[in-house]
Amino acid sequence: MEKIYRIRESVEQAHRAANLAVAAFEKVRTGNLVLASAADVASAIAALHADWRRYELGLQEVQLALALVPDGPKYVVQKANLLRVKMRCKAGLGNLPEAKALTSETANLLRSPEIPREERNRAGSAIGTLAATAWLAGAGDASAELLRESIQKIEKQGSSPRDRIANHPCLDPSERRQLDRR
Numbered sequence: 001m002e003k004i005y006r007i008r009e010s011v012e013q014a015h016r017a018a019n020l021a022v023a024a025f026e027k028v029r030t031g032n033l034v035l036a037s038a039a040d041v042a043s044a045i046a047a048l049h050a051d052w053r054r055y056e057l058g059l060q061e062v063q064l065a066l067a068l069v070p071d072g073p074k075y076v077v078q079k080a081n082l083l084r085v086k087m088r089c090k091a092g093l094g095n096l097p098e099a100k101a102l103t104s105e106t107a108n109l110l111r112s113p114e115i116p117r118e119e120r121n122r123a124g125s126a127i128g129t130l131a132a133t134a135w136l137a138g139a140g141d142a143s144a145e146l147l148r149e150s151i152q153k154i155e156k157q158g159s160s161p162r163d164r165i166a167n168h169p170c171l172d173p174s175e176r177r178q179l180d181r182r
Contacts, residue, residue, distance in 0.1 A: 039068035046085045055089040062086045073114040077122050080109045084130050091137035099139035124153030
């Protein structure tokens with residue numbers, strides 16, 4: 001709702017919707033959440049704070065979320081998305097050198113060979129989001145290169161539904177051959 005109101009240029013309603021969203025996320029946070037979900041909630045709150053230029057609050061939420069993200073390859077993209085929000089907050093506070101360093105750190109994290117195969121399209125997409133965010137925040141010296149890299153990674157993963165079905169691990173070799181003949 002907050003984004004809809006902002007697009008309609010109803011600043012008061014957008015601000016109210018953002019505050020209601022933060023309150024709702026705070027209420028959810030008091031529940032019994034697994035660490036990755038609690039980190040997602042803190043990440044959403046951080047992004048809302050960044051949207052409203054409350055960068056210090058955004059940084060606090062990012063730090064909380066980073067502490068909650070479990071270790072392991074499955075969570076690399078989630079951690080990278082948090083670093084992207086952190087970069088945005090640092091840039092918003094005028095700390096462009098640190099924001100640029102975070103852009104590089106985040107891009108390197110999204111290039112990690114540890115990222116599971118099923119998360120690689122998401123990682124490629126996250127590189128594109130990082131590029132756009134860095135460019136909008138003024139910390140995007142390498143945004144064009146990152147966007148190009150994002151497109152290449154997504155294309156490399158095979159974005160057609162037929163490719164995803166044909167390479168699905170549940171198909172046996174005879175079913176794959178049948179798909180290849182079509």
